[in-house]
Amino acid sequence: MKKINTDNKLQKIDTTSLVDRVEKSIIEFLTERNLKVGDSIPKELELSSALGVSRTVIREALSxxxxxxxxxxxxxxxxxxxxPDLISILGKSMDPRLLDDETLKEIFEMRLSLEIGMADFIVERVTEDDIKELRQIVANDPPRSFDTMFLIEEEIKFHGKLYEITRNExxxxxxxxxxxxFNYVHLSGLLKKPMINKRYASHKELVDVIETRDAEAFRNAMRNHLENHFSRLFG
Structure with a gap:
């Protein structure tokens, strides 16, 4: 019996649903015509006629x-x-109890990258009032960190202020x-390596560096501040 080679004979079937394709077509329509926020789009009947599909399909795609x-x-x-409020949309599926371990770890890494990467925005946009507020937040912190681990509440307040200073909503x-x-991964045991108590940049030292308005110095100080988290990731 002759064996038929199907490698170049059959095309892969498009498994996306009709609604998926119509949704994509509508988005392409909006971008190709340079429609902006506040502009109206064609009525369901017009879209149905233009795309050659039922109004039911159009209605589902618009929904x-x-x-x-x-x-x-x-x-x-x-x-x-x-x-669209992208953060709000993302937030609907951001429950750590519903995410797999690899995704949780990657989100943990993403936050570390952000904390270091926003150094330029912080030193460029920080005001004297911001620095005063940071000083108040870290008033009870140890001047240098050796065997002292920061409390979660202190971390949230301090780092939250840094994000605020970026003026990026x-x-x-x-x-x-x-x-x-971040807190879930930190406490869950997902990062197998234990916390290491050693010298790293304190919150007070970070404020001192911010006051110099030196972005590179702050980037390095923040990397040192987060060293414990990197150690747990890389060993």
């Missing part, structure tokens, strides 16, 4: 776009384009989203 905050319904205007919202995951 999905409303769910992700890309569209909203307005009286006398129909469906209009909106700017998305970053601030993202930090609040990351906190439960």
């Amino acid at each position: 999905r776009l409303r769910m992700i905050g890309l569209l909203e319904s307005k009286k006398k205007k129909g469906s209009v384009i909106t700017s 998305t970053l601030k919202k993202f930090q609040k989203l990351l906190l439960p995951v």
